Amino acid sequence: MSDATEIRNMLVDAATRVFADHVDAKLLDAAKRDGWSADLWRIVSDAQLPLIGIAEEKGGSGGSLSDQAAVLRIAARYAAPIPLAETALAAWLLTEAGLPLIDGPLTIAPVRGETIQAKRDGASWRLTGRVSRVPFARACRRLVVLATATEGLLVATVDPAQCKITAGSNLAFESRDAVDLDNAPAENAALTTAVTPATLRLRGALARALQIAGALEAALELSVRYAGERVQFGRKIAEFQAIQHELARFAGETAAAVGASMSAAGVLERGGDAHLAVASAKIRCSRAAQEGSMIAHQVHGAIGFTDRYALHHATLRLWAWREEFGNEAMWAEALGRSMAAAGADGLWPALTGN
Amino acid sequence: MFQQVDFSALDLxxxxxxxxxEVRAFLRAEMAAGTFEVHLGHTEFNAALSKKIGARGWIGMTWPKRYGGQERSYLDRFVMTEEMLAVAAPCAAHWFGDRQTGPSLLRYGSETQRQRFLPAIARGEFAFALGMSEPNAGSDLAAVKTRAERVDGGWKINGQKVWTSWGHKADAFFVLCRTAPDSGNRHDGLSQLIVELKQPGVTVRPIYFMxxxxxxxxxxxxxVFVPDDMVVGDIGAGWRQITSELALERSGPERYMTTFPLFVELVRRLGKSPDARAAExxxxxxxxxWSLRRMSLAIAMTLDPGPGAEFGTPKATVDLATEAALVKDLGTFYEREIIDAARLLSDVEPEHGAKNLFERFLAESIVAAPVSTLRGGTTQVLRGLIARKLLGRLK
Structure with missing residues (x-):
């Protein structure tokens, strides 16, 4: 076993303990009301999980992008209602732009292709724009925005108190808010060529793919357990071949999601064809989200769709996350266009390039 | 599933x-020279091409050098296999030897058998086939009835095998047969014998595809007389021997790539600026x-014994049989997605043996589609196996 693997395993064990010990039905129910869980954030922050994957010399907790990916997947397995992915994305924007890291929770904007305009104001910058569906805007300590100035792209931090925030939520009741910036002052800003809206979207899609993989693992585990307990027609339903085959298909979808999303993290880390890898991961994971969630509910019967039973924390997230940062159709069309442009004889070399 | 695998670290x-x-350039040159015609669905038997491939050291490449191998990694073999599949190069003349009988001989064969067969397989000069299924033993392989009776110096076989691919061209095949009557445990009393195909008493009859x-x-x-030195492993241990090495065989690129050349021709047909529907x-x-390849690679990488271990034999400490079944199940259905996309985006009425490459591939893929979810474990057998592993954790 290599050192990197051993460190990863320790990290995974530690993160699993944190979430397993602290995420329970009560916390998740409260988060449905509040859009997130401030309590859980404090615990996860104390455990130094949010800045895994950001170098220590830049103020992060160290570790690789794949380590960060592993943590995101585990957090999603427990439906952790906190801006872990968003803080990681924000930290990435800041470090790429050469700005100092700030304590989380953080979020990023825009996430849906809108534009935030930046204008110089003396030595500082002011920001204007209306952006929708910003994850956890209500909850974050600072927004990290990727804005457009006449001079180029600008990464800037903004105090949410300087914005008008209208609460909204995704299907899982996670905060997805509208943010109105009206000449809002940037606290800290830097022009950059290191990040673009496209690379931010790519990283966002990778994060959601990893989260889908984690939520699928949770839903599969619940389904397998339930099938082993639930008795109908005098037998555990797990003894019916029809149920067994559905669970097997579910396991396949889950494995495909884990494999694709974790692989994509590795490709991004090694500098391979990130568009191919992340697009593939988001497409494959979103499809698995559909197949897997439907099997999970079918196996569970009616109890599965109630708010009393844990399954919905996973499936609501699957249905929300598959749309965020581009759904499978959008990514498939973009990926298809780039593969077609490379030509039929470029298809296989592209697939095997990383 | 895949608990032992770190996908993020997967890299060639x-x-x-x-x-x-190297392989890509070789195949391109061979195709340019017109060495082989490409057909989808069933890999073709081309002894001349297999000899050329053998001469390059690309058959049995993970085996020890003393048996004609190259002591290369499973990932090298993975790459070789997928390059062949990407252009549907004919490989039936070495496929079964490289993938099944060779590894079985390495693990269970006698020294004499290894010396005799492995270097010849690796040179591409000796083709093996497989004798597993029988008229009443398909998915239920332990129901085989072909019998071998003890005779002086060996065994005498009577019975019948079926679905033997390329049995009319191969030199010999591995025959799973009963060497002791069914005594209650049906997995006992089965043995593996090597039977040369071109000998008196062996009759090969074609079963034509649709x-x-x-x-x-x-x-x-x-x-049919089989001398004692053609028994593979131990008499009575046949079942264990055939079921112990399924992971690599079940999860290889051949499980999701048999229609890939149709995908390539589809992309060619759609051109460089397809409409939104085609692009999607x-x-x-x-x-x-891309996703299937990562899973398949993960299994090859994890089973690779690594340098210093016994070459050609998968790492014994990891059990990826269930993961392999998953890859096959997903892969065989993926192959059909290519066929459907090609159909729906092309508006072609397929015809057997069409001159146009895309149209021929389409026809060949459509009629071969039912094969992939049957051979090497049916969908239903695989899902049963996966479910047992999933639910086993409950007990």
Whole structure:
């Protein structure tokens, strides 16, 4: 076993303990009301999980992008209602732009292709724009925005108190808010060529793919357990071949999601064809989200769709996350266009390039 | 599933990257020279091409050098296999030896058998086939009835095998047969024997595929004598021997790539600026094969014994049989997605043996589609196996 693997395993064990010990039905129910869980954030922050994957010399907790990916997947397995992915994305924007890291929770904007305009104001910058569906805007300590100035792209931090925030939520009741910036002052800003809206979207899609993989693992585990307990027609339903085959298909979808999303993290880390890898991961994971969630509910019967039973924390997230940062159709069309442009004889070399 | 695998670390080593380009260039040159015609569905038997491939050291490449191998990694073999599949190069003349009988001989064969067969397989000069299924033993392989009776100096076989691919061209095949009567435990009393195909008492009859092609055969034994030194492993241990090495075989690129050349021709047909519907389809198919390849690679990488271990034998400490079944199940259905995309985006009425490459591939893929979810474990058998592993954790 290599050192990197051993460190990863320790990290995974530690993160699993944190979430397993602290995420329970009560916390998740409260988060449905509040859009997130401030309590859980404090615990996860104390455990130094949010800045895994950001170098220590830049103020992060160290570790690789794949380590960060592993943590995101585990957090999603427990439906952790906190801006872990968003803080990681924000930290990435800041470090790429050469700005100092700030304590989380953080979020990023825009996430849906809108534009935030930046204008110089003396030595500082002011920001204007209306952006929708910003994850956890209500909850974050600072927004990290990727804005457009006449001079180029600008990464800037903004105090949410300087914005008008209208609460909204995704299907899982996670905060997805509208943010109105009206000449809002940037606290800290830097022009950059290191990040673009496209690379931010790519990283966002990778994060959601990893989260889908984690939520699928949770839903599969619940389904397998339930099938082993639930008795109908005098037998555990797990003894019916029809149920067994559905669970097997579910396991396949889950494995495909884990494999694709974790692989994509590795490709991004090694500098391979990130568009191919992340697009593939988001497409494959979103499809698995559909197949897997439907099997999970079918196996569970009616109890599965109630708010009393844990399954919905996973499936609501699957249905929300598959749309965020581009759904499978959008990514498939973009990926298809780039593969077609490379030509039929470029298809296989592209697939095997990383 | 895949608990032992770190997908983020999956990467081809430089040796495999170099090999990739080498094999690609070789195949391109062979195709340009017109050495082989490409057909989808059933890999073709081309002894001349297999000899050329053998001469390059690309058959049995993970085996020890003393048996004609190259002591290369599973990932090198993975790359070799996928390059062949990407252009549907004919490989039936070495496929079964490279993938099944060779590894079985390495693990269970006698020294004499290894010396005799492995270097010949690796040179591409000796073709093996497989004698597993029988008329009443398909998915339920332990129901085989072909019998071998003890005679002086060996065994005398009577019975029948069926669905033996390329049995009409191969030199010998591995025959799973009953060497002791069924005594209650049906997995006992089975043995593996090597039977040369061109000898008295062995009758090979074609079973034509629905499009008229000849790949499958039924093979009859009438008092066929097999000497003791052609018994593989131990008498009575046949079941354990055939079931112990399924992971690599079940999860290889051949489980999701048999229609890939149709995908390539589809992309060619759609051109460099496809409409939104076609682009989306190409994107989905791309994501599908990219994801499957990662899973398949993960299994090859994890089972690779690594340098210093016994070459050619998978790492014994990891059990990826369930993961392999998952890859096969997903892969065989993925292959059909390519067929459907090609159909729906092309508006072609397929015809057997069409001159146009895309149209021929389409026809061949459509009629071969039912095969992939049957051979090497049916969908239903695989899902049963996966479910047992999933639910086993409950007990």
């Amino acid at each position: 080593p430089p040796s495999a990257r170099a090999l990739q380009l 499009d008229g092609g000849h790949h499958f055969n039924e093979i009859f034994f009438d008092d 389809m190409i994107g989905r198919l791309t994501a599908g094969i």
